Amino acid sequence: MTGTPLLDDRARLRADPLAFGVGARVTVAVMADRYADVILGAVRGADATGLVLDTGDVSTYAGGSEADLLRWLTDLSAAVAASGEHAAIAVHLSRGCPGEAVCELPGGAGPRSTDVPAGRETGTFASAEWALYPLADQVTAGVEPDHMRDIHAAIDFARGNGTFRKSEHFVTRLEGDLGRVLETVLAGWTMVGRSVQHVTSHLTISVNSPSHRGARP
């Protein structure tokens, strides 16, 4: 697709998560000899309803709606944590640009407004580092971006659900219930996405770290 989509096309692109490029890439690294069993068990047990999955040697791609992604990511991460093994989980979220180096929605589908998906408690403590990137930050489909307003709203959300800890070099540190940490990140991503078409976010989660012994969500 090249040029500026017609209005009908824009609305269609925004309404269809796969056409709009809504998805995640996830790398689960379990620090134990039995890593393959833990990862395969977690992937098999996670509810992937509504998602397209594609597993590679570096990450698993999941495409679909924000709410389906949050449910799946929470299931997957909670199952890894329930193994008791120390693990690092890297999550890369993207919406508004199905391609990579060259955006395939060049004319501007406009921002996709969705409800902030609701997360769930997992009972497991997690610490995490979070980066949120508003990209292609121009007026698209008549919507003026205001990403600083939206990023501050995302940080307010993190303060509200108790996961915000502090700012560090290049990232925001989140801590708390694993499910609430994921909820915060999906919320920030969708909130910034209300005025910016292309938004990505990167999260690195640590569970069952020797540094966390005794920590409770």
Next chain:
Amino acid sequence: MTGTPLLDDRARLRADPLAFGVGARVTVAVMADRYADVILGAVRGADATGLVLDTGDVSTYAGGSEADLLRWLTDLSAAVAASGEHAAIAVHLSRGCPGEAVCELPGGAGPRSTDVPAGRETGTFASAEWALYPLADQVTAGVEPDHMRDIHAAIDFARGNGTFRKSEHFVTRLEGDLGRVLETVLAGWTMVGRSVQHVTSHLTISVNSPSHRGARP
């Protein structure tokens, strides 16, 4: 610091890697029971000359020049790979914004031009997924950004050193010698940084994967 820096301040900010916020966060996840020994050994053996290091429970922060970062990242990753254990290494690079949600160089230090640092061969095969983000994409200090030109130059570099494989959802897939993969990513990051002040990049590397048996760089 608030407001627009004076010209002298801008030059000083660009010249000093730490003032300009040049650095990396790295998460090494070794998928073996002896993960702690492998990680600690790799960190101890890596040449950190010129860098400020700060190790946390989610990642290790390293601040300093692009060339020092590439040498350290190559040492660290090569040592992890030499253990023979399967590992995932997540690298987050940033330059041009020492803070996180709110950039601390608001008036615009301008882009920092540096030579593309030279990498080295490690003899180890790696596969990786790479994202490169030009941020704060406005004219700063009189320099007009042209990030698409620079991203295409970065991909040409990856084709030139043989690490480019293909585009996938949200990322570019790189394969080849671990040291050349890192060289590609540092090159893209510094090349885009010639016209854009704030540039981040995220890389997930897989080494010693069961999927790679017999693969040679």
